[in-house]
Amino acid sequence: MYILTILILFLILVLVTILIIGLILLQLVPIRAFFNYDIEEPTNFQLIIRWMNSFFKSTIIKKNGATKISIYLFNIKIMAKNANHESKGLLNKLNFLRTLNPSFLKINASYGFVDPSITGMIFGAAELVCNHMQVLELSNNADFNTDYDYGKIYAIGTFKAIPTLKKLINYKRQSSLSPVLQGAK
Numbered sequence: 001m002y003i004l005t006i007l008i009l010f011l012i013l014v015l016v017t018i019l020i021i022g023l024i025l026l027q028l029v030p031i032r033a034f035f036n037y038d039i040e041e042p043t044n045f046q047l048i049i050r051w052m053n054s055f056f057k058s059t060i061i062k063k064n065g066a067t068k069i070s071i072y073l074f075n076i077k078i079m080a081k082n083a084n085h086e087s088k089g090l091l092n093k094l095n096f097l098r099t100l101n102p103s104f105l106k107i108n109a110s111y112g113f114v115d116p117s118i119t120g121m122i123f124g125a126a127e128l129v130c131n132h133m134q135v136l137e138l139s140n141n142a143d144f145n146t147d148y149d150y151g152k153i154y155a156i157g158t159f160k161a162i163p164t165l166k167k168l169i170n171y172k173r174q175s176s177l178s179p180v181l182q183g184a185k
Helices: 002-028 090-099 116-132 161-184
Strands: 031-038 045-051 056-063 066-073 076-083 104-112 136-143 150-159
Touching: 002 161, 104 116, 116 136, 150 161
Parallel strands: 104 136
Antiparallel strands: 031 045, 031 150, 045 056, 056 066, 066 076, 104 150
């Protein structure tokens, strides 16, 4: 009986220690996100989210209209799911992205359009946004003299883990309540 009590106390101590170390790591180690989009393939994009490199990785890949979400722990796939495409509105998604508040964001944009005025408007808008964000590093590669339309965006962002997870949970809670609230109107 005495040995069983010591064993249970030891297991509780180990679990509490793991929990405390996990919370400290969540506070100290940022989440890194990588985004890749090509205008020539408008239905395709790739988003990779990592925390502690090989510990946690999530990929969201949209190819030919089908979105696949995969989650890995220690580089072992634990979940793969085809996501049903539920549009919650572009404005709602942009507001969510704005509230994430990245600690660092680097965007590499290479683009060009046959009409140079469109290229100029996009160049000016990108520079305007960059000037109003303190954590943004922008590589704005505009081609004003091209024979075809093209564009590629590659972005890297780092986010503080605990505030990002809180905002993600609140966003999911609000979006799951959204149909209920709309039905009440």
